[in-house]
Amino acid sequence: MSLTLQTAATILYEHHLLREIITRDSWTLNPASIANCDEEFSDMTYNSLQITQGSLLFCKGRFKPEYLAHADELGLAAYVATEDFSQYTAAPGLIVTNASQAMSLLSAAYYEYPQDELTVIGITGTKGKTTTAYLAHAMLNAASGNKAALFSSVDNCLDGVTYDESDLTTPESLDAFRMMREAADNGMQYLIMEVSSQAYKVNRVYGLQFDAAGFLNISPDHISPIEHPTFEDYFYCKRQIVQHTNTLVLGKDCAHADLIEQDAQLNHVPVTTFAVDGDGADITAVCANDTHTEFTLMQHGVTLGTCSLALDGDFNYANAAAAVALTQAVGVPVTQPILDAMSTVRIAGRMEEFRSGDMLAIVDYAHNFASTSALIDFIDQRYGERHPNITLVTGSAGNKAVDRRKEIVEAAQNRVDHLILTYEDTDTESVEDICRAMLGFVTNPQLDARIILDRTQAIETAVREARERDGMQVILVIGKGNERWIKAHNKHVPYEGDDRIIERLFA
Template sequence: MTLTLTSAVDLLKKHHLLREIITPTTWTTDPGRLPDTEFTAVSYDSRSIDGGTLLFCKGRFKPEYLAKADEAGLPCYVAETDYSDATAATGLIVQDVRKAMSLLSAEFYGRPQDSLTVIGVTGTKGKTTTSYFTQAILNAVSHGRAALFSSVDNCLDGRHYEESDLTTPESMDAFRMMRAAVDNGMEYLVMEVSSQAYKVDRVYGLTFDVGAFLNISPDHISPIEHPTFEDYLYCKRQLIANSRRLVLNADAMHADLLREDAAAHGIDVDTFALHGADGSGTPADVTAAPADADHIDFDITCGKDDLGRFHLSIDGDFNYANAAAAIAIVRAAGVPIDDAEPLHALESVRIAGRMEQFTDPQSDTLAIVDYAHNYASVTALLDFVDERYGARNPYVTLVTGSAGNKAYDRREEIVKAAQDRIGAFIFTAEDTDTEPFIDICMQMQGYITNRNVASTVISDRTTAITTAVYDARAHQDRFDVILAIGKGDERWIKEHNRHVPFEGDDRVIGRLFGLDDDK
């Protein structure tokens, strides 16, 4: 589909976003008064423009960014501010540049979403795992025709994965990747949808064929994210308003409100739930229940149909709940599954940095690397340790930090979730914007109220993990569990807005345990 100045203006008018069209000599709302232009590129980076680019001036855009725009031949920009003093390019002045960017990017790339069954997954925890599970099932039934956008990786051809930058990409990037997925023959797209995706309109105008709401608990509360939990939940709820069908955790906090949202928008609801070994639990369309006392295997049922017994490569009851969610999502998407065999694709899914377990050959020590980074996920991780290893009375050391300049609530919540259930904290570096690592660590240490839990601050993350390992080895009379959380397999630490190379929690532990790449 071709995007021109005229078609862009028409689309903006349709969505009541256009204020006026400005040139150095003309102010108008009629594109017919100006030469029409066919755009050959779209960008939100003023350093990559040419004579066919439609530039979006979003965020902290400054007039000086347009210093070389006329020299490059920039024909048009979209902005909330008149920049005619900085460039001779035509300005489409809009009410909201992010909304405009999403709509116009979709048009520029030929509305690729219309050629895909698009599935959106939201929740405070479990989005990544559920998305990978869903993609695995869809790939099994479609011969590898499912794409994925996740906070870990993006996959545009059903096979190859590349590290992603955001949980939900910027709208322009998302539609560009959708276009590539369609051109690669993909039929499905599974994507994580963050609260910020709705807060800053990264998915504006996009309707999901299936929206999945996994759970909700306080998170991302800060001046630059969500001012309150209510705002966080409200943004999450927008997925329901923009979906054709909802998959809902029957036990989710505020489930009644979420059902009301679905009813208000006239969409059907499919449910999933985690049940007890005795079958107790909230009734749901798809359920998962432990098949043994150690919760090694789980039975998954759909209504009265037994879908079989499953053993996932990723441990934890919460991951079996994610598996049930994925099955419910696939069913809601109308995917025909003639037998349970495609569902066993779930069992081979591994996600780097999620519940990766390592055993030290030199001591009775287990290390787990996980991306847990808030109250809910830390609680779930410790529940797993208690459930699987509680009988051995493990000494648990938690190596953790917290993000800088945002999600301030996490710092206290991580401490609250863990302090009565572990032996020691080691507070260390995690991603930050401008806050010093040491300040964040000291703040977290200050939230400890349990005098029986040990704590130390070691800002260098590699040294922190090494200290935990050496301490465990120094106590050969006990069983140690080291939990390194918050970074997963990421090969960098963000410091002052720069990605500083970092070995990765998994590789640090593997090296210390002498395991190389073997877990």
């Protein structure tokens, strides 16, 4: 890991990001003029609280100059920012046009371009990213002897076998390249990573070229003043992956697939399509029996093999087909033993089923119109003939994706019997205001809809009332999965977890 002020300035200059270099004595644009600045940075950070002797600090986002109050005492070596902070620190500054782009480029250099030592797969889409990533990870692990790393919204895995809870769908670029370096040093050959729309919006994957990328599907989501102002902006950010991959795997039934294919053609990116029971797709997943327990993977009409999933739901067949296409896209032949690796994949908080007598509870991360509809579709397909009584326990995130509040209600209100609105990651917004807004979108007078602010109490109420009713009862608890915290006022507050609450109540 070797990066100096001069080499950093040179990289930024070559990528047309450098505005000027401000030192104690001068302002300059020429990296060669600071040739004597050859001391290597000891560390890199975007958190001023983590400055140590010899650190390079990235001043990005909502950075305030007050954060530099003790920077010189802590040993700040230099900073990267879009403005001059020389009145707050004696450290030299690399003034750039975009701090987050600069951070991604310099992070890659500092960690000695670990992506070049890995075959990197990126997966984007509105829904299915995590499941597809886990399925592809299982197959590539099976093919390589556990030499596949994973970055997902649920867990990160840097050694092929150990999983640690993640904080973001796509890590900040500095964290991502640090983790890539650790994975490469651990002997990993592959990396499968989820790529969110925000990853391109805020440059978390700036400058990163994927060996293969999957574009699963697209539908409105993350529309809010602090995320994407419009669906077009959300879709455009997602589409950036097409220009930054060597080959693309695309859902045949993806909305606006024609535009994505045009994008690929203009950028000379070959496309492989996938579908479920679909005509014309390159890779298809075909249900093998009426019990929906097994399916066949086909490539241009030729059988690759059969597979069953521990993850229920026909929509996961599409995720499996995408994973197969991505595995092949990076040169790994898909054989029956490789397909068998998908059969044991389970993801905490994804379609987790719990049973107690004639009662079924499902804990899932569903959080928008598409995923909520898909979950209810699954209940209808599997249990519709039994006319189950359905209770949905949900909330909606605060400070972002305000469109979800209406969409979740619209997806559910004419298809469930009971709707309990409750706490989710409300951040700094009032949970009561969010729940009341959602309740205001209910237009079905037959729906039993109410607010129970305490999430634990909401789930306990749903289970208790279900036990008092006759016939099959289905309880859907969505949004939090297996997370052990709830975000409130920018802090993670400990929480038992939806899955553990159901497990406790069903024990």
